[in-house]
Amino acid sequence: MRDMRYTVSIDGSLVRPEDAKVSVFDRGFLYGDSVFEVFRTYEGTPFREREHLERLARSAERIFIDLPIDLETLSREIHEALDASELPNAYVRVVVTRGSGPIVLDPSTAVSPTRVIIVAPVTPPDPSLYEAGVPVISVRHAQSSSPAAGAKASNYLDNLLAQREARAKGAHEAIFVSPTGDLLEGATSNVFVLRDGILMTPSLDLGILGGITRAMVMKAAEREGVACAEGRLSIETLELAEEVFLTSSIREVMPVVRFDDRVIGRGVPGPVTRRLHATYRALIREEIERSRKG
Numbered sequence: 001m002r003d004m005r006y007t008v009s010i011d012g013s014l015v016r017p018e019d020a021k022v023s024v025f026d027r028g029f030l031y032g033d034s035v036f037e038v039f040r041t042y043e044g045t046p047f048r049e050r051e052h053l054e055r056l057a058r059s060a061e062r063i064f065i066d067l068p069i070d071l072e073t074l075s076r077e078i079h080e081a082l083d084a085s086e087l088p089n090a091y092v093r094v095v096v097t098r099g100s101g102p103i104v105l106d107p108s109t110a111v112s113p114t115r116v117i118i119v120a121p122v123t124p125p126d127p128s129l130y131e132a133g134v135p136v137i138s139v140r141h142a143q144s145s146s147p148a149a150g151a152k153a154s155n156y157l158d159n160l161l162a163q164r165e166a167r168a169k170g171a172h173e174a175i176f177v178s179p180t181g182d183l184l185e186g187a188t189s190n191v192f193v194l195r196d197g198i199l200m201t202p203s204l205d206l207g208i209l210g211g212i213t214r215a216m217v218m219k220a221a222e223r224e225g226v227a228c229a230e231g232r233l234s235i236e237t238l239e240l241a242e243e244v245f246l247t248s249s250i251r252e253v254m255p256v257v258r259f260d261d262r263v264i265g266r267g268v269p270g271p272v273t274r275r276l277h278a279t280y281r282a283l284i285r286e287e288i289e290r291s292r293k294g
């Protein structure tokens with residue numbers, strides 16, 4: 001792809017975007033047999049990079065991919081790509097596939113994992129969405145008991161189809177709901193519900209991704225003195241929800257004002273959501289300052 005907005009590193013070497021190619025025999029391509037991370041930089045500082053790389057390592061371990069390099073080396077390669085991009089506010093995607101091998105399912109046939117780093121300008125949602133809040137839809141989804149549950153593996157077909165359905169219905173995001181009516185997570189986000197002044201979010205043992213933003217928002221809630229609990233949240237919880245929001249590295253804290261045909265709270269972003277978003281941004285600022293001090 002000839003697009004100068006991208007900076008790409010493959011297996012430790014920077015390559016021009018138009019030369020950024022992996023083999024058709026790569027299992028990432030053939031089977032979605034890979035793990036990945038997405039995070040962003042603010043004013044040149046990658047936010048929570050260590051947590052993202054550690055999650056990448058855990059995801060790889062969960063699906064038995066041996067990371068080809070240690071996290072320090074991977075971090076150096078990411079910083080090399082970031083420097084080359086010269087972008088102060090960058091989107092960073094790191095992908096590690098199981099590598100190439102004969103076309104057989106047995107993963108032991110692949111020998112050498114492929115690693116790809118893509119840096120691009122970050123495109124956060126339009127500020128008007130934070131002002132107005134967004135509609136979301138529910139999509140039924142089996143609670144995952146797969147060994148890969150909770151790993152950030154690249155097999156995103158269910159998420160992609162849910163996102164498609166959301167867009168077709170004019171919604172911003174699809175929220176997966178288990179067959180027994182438990183809220184799980186968004187197609188690319190975690191979900192929080194405020195009810196009776198208590199912030200609640202689905203627990204990780206439901207097989208969902210442990211979002212880095214989710215963890216930071218829980219920290220923000222603690223700082224703000226907002227009680228926060230993890231557990232099972234039935235979709236009925238939403239009937240009396242005062243506020244709902246989504247979290248992800250790129251969207252940060254996105255207020256939800258409609259869930260299917262239910263209006264959430266007063267139909268506008270609530271005060272706790274706004275406060276937690278402001279505190280989340282304060283945590284970002286603190287990380288930028290810390291990294292500047294060295």
Ligand SMILES: Cc1ncc(COP(=O)(O)O)c(C=O)c1O
Pocket residue numbers: 038159185186187188189190209210211212213214247248249250
């Ligand atoms: C399925 C899923 N859940 C949750 C998240 C949020 O994770 P994070 O806050 O680490 O970006 C994502 C992000 O892409 C995701 O794809």
